[in-house]
Amino acid sequence: MTTIDRIETTLIDLPTIRGHVLSMTTMRVQSIVLVRIRFSDGSVGLGEGTSIGGMSYGSESPESIKTAIDTYIAPVLEGLDADAIAAATDVMERSVRGNPIARCAVETALWDGLGKRLDVPVAQFFGGVSRQALPVAWTLASGQSDTDIAEAHQMLDTRRHEIFKLKIGKRPVRDDIAHVEAICKAVGDRASIRVDVNQAWSLSEARWGLKGLQDIGVDLVEQPINARHMDQLKSLTDGYEIAVMADEALQGPADAMACAANRSADVFAVKIAQSGGLKRGAEVSAIGQAAGIGLYAGTMLEAGVGTAAALQLFCTMPRIEWGSELFGPLLMQQDILAEPIRYEDFSVHLPDGPGLGVALDEDRVAHFRRDRGPQMQAVS
Ligand code: MUC
Ligand code: MG
Numbered sequence: 001m002t003t004i005d006r007i008e009t010t011l012i013d014l015p016t017i018r019g020h021v022l023s024m025t026t027m028r029v030q031s032i033v034l035v036r037i038r039f040s041d042g043s044v045g046l047g048e049g050t051s052i053g054g055m056s057y058g059s060e061s062p063e064s065i066k067t068a069i070d071t072y073i074a075p076v077l078e079g080l081d082a083d084a085i086a087a088a089t090d091v092m093e094r095s096v097r098g099n100p101i102a103r104c105a106v107e108t109a110l111w112d113g114l115g116k117r118l119d120v121p122v123a124q125f126f127g128g129v130s131r132q133a134l135p136v137a138w139t140l141a142s143g144q145s146d147t148d149i150a151e152a153h154q155m156l157d158t159r160r161h162e163i164f165k166l167k168i169g170k171r172p173v174r175d176d177i178a179h180v181e182a183i184c185k186a187v188g189d190r191a192s193i194r195v196d197v198n199q200a201w202s203l204s205e206a207r208w209g210l211k212g213l214q215d216i217g218v219d220l221v222e223q224p225i226n227a228r229h230m231d232q233l234k235s236l237t238d239g240y241e242i243a244v245m246a247d248e249a250l251q252g253p254a255d256a257m258a259c260a261a262n263r264s265a266d267v268f269a270v271k272i273a274q275s276g277g278l279k280r281g282a283e284v285s286a287i288g289q290a291a292g293i294g295l296y297a298g299t300m301l302e303a304g305v306g307t308a309a310a311l312q313l314f315c316t317m318p319r320i321e322w323g324s325e326l327f328g329p330l331l332m333q334q335d336i337l338a339e340p341i342r343y344e345d346f347s348v349h350l351p352d353g354p355g356l357g358v359a360l361d362e363d364r365v366a367h368f369r370r371d372r373g374p375q376m377q378a379v380s
Contacts, residue, residue, distance in 0.1 A: 001082075002040050002117065004079065005038045005039055006037070006074075006078065007036075007077060009034065009049075011031060012032050012369050013029050013031050014032065014333070014334065015333045017332070020301075021141045022052070022053060023197060023200035024200070025052075025057075026143070027052065033050070033062055033105055034047075035049065037106070037113055044113065045108075045112035046112050047104075049065040049306075051065065060101045073103070073106050076092070076095045085107065085111060086279065088106075089103070089277060093276070101273045104273045104276055104278070104281075107278060108305070111125060111278060119354045120354060121312060121350075121353065121354060121356075122312035122355055123312045123315055126282055127316040130315065131350075133347035134323060134348055135162075135163060137194070138160070138161035138325075138330075140152060145179050148179075152187050152191065153187070156187065161191075162190065162191045163192045165196050165222070166179070166193065166195045167196055167198070168195050168200075169198055173212070174212075177212040177216065180195060184217055184218065192219050194218065194219050194221070195213060195218055195222065196221075197221065198222075201224050201225055206232075210224065220243040220244070220267065220322065227248035227249040244266050245265060246269065250270070251275075252274075252275050252280050252284065259293075260288060261291075267293060269298035270314075273302070274298075278309060294321040296325070303329055303335050304336060304337035307341055308357055309356055312357070326348050337358050337361060339351070339358070
């Protein structure tokens with residue numbers, strides 16, 4: 001029997017290509033937790049635990065992810081059967097409440113290890129590859145309309161992205177609508193425009209917001225109000241033609257079930273990290289599909305390892321109606337992979353090879369690891 005020998009975590013700070021302005025923070029560095037699991041047969045599995053903007057997006061931070069793994073997950077998993085991943089997931093869920101990103105990072109490394117030992121891609125464990133690539137959105141979030149428009153034109157001209165997600169919710173609703181309208185007018189029908197409010201609006205602001213957004217031809221609005229207010233989200237979904245997507249509201253299969261039962265949203269942003277791993281992400285997707293809810297492959301702006309993990313799951317799914325936003329590595333000045341993930345023809349491509357299909361560039365890991373000092377801040 002191959003066992004889980006040692007679980008190691010490393011905090012890595014990757015500078016972004018520009019300030020990424022969200023309703024709750026501006027990111028200039030993306031901090032990730034790299035997980036390496038060493039198995040008794042000498043194989044190694046990689047995983048990544050990544051959140052957004054320190055603790056401003058959700059309740060896990062890079063530091064808390066590392067602590068949860070080092071202090072609470074590693075001790076209960078070390079010594080267990082490395083191939084019995086469902087059992088390991090169950091042990092993690094019973095030992096650690098919440099903390100889905102930490103659990104996802106460890107589960108990812110278990111899948112990567114198993115894939116490498118069996119010489120198959122992780123996708124094989126979720127039904128097999130049904131597509132080699134996914135349409136990939138880019139987030140326009142420089143904070144300036146002119147810069148966003150120039151960025152959109154550059155992405156269209158280089159055939160990198162033709163789906164844009166605009167981050168709004170920081171300014172008054174009226175100003176946000178004017179910003180979105182300027183971008184809609186500038187790109188015309190060359191792109192699909194969507195917006196993400198990251199919970200910033202009250203219900204009454206959201207009513208004005210959704211009305212304004214659908215009048216200017218925006219295709220979708222993501223998590224306009226607080227994640228806890230599922231009934232209010234439903235009233236927006238029912239009240240407007242524009243598609244409403246749940247994101248922060250989906251913290252695993254139980255939330256997906258509650259959202260699907262009342263059809264509180266038209267679309268699920270499925271994130272492996274927020275779901276608590278690939279297995280739970282597959283379950284969230286299945287619940288959405290069974291309820292006739294559209295799917296979108298979401299991101300926590302992971303670097304290469306986490307992005308590859310999401311690709312391994314989502315490339316098993318023949319129908320992802322709203323595409324993906326698995327562009328995290330492109331937001332960082334440098335990634336830590338030996339071979340970068342390929343972005344071409346408006347799509348992100350599934351890496352080849354066993355496990356996640358990725359390997360580390362150890363020099364870059366050494367360069368960007370936080371404990372090398374001088375320390376960089378996770379949030380600006
Ligand atoms: C989110 O809320 O969806 C995804 C893209 C991006 O720019 O931020 C993330 C998080
Ligand atoms: Mg979102």
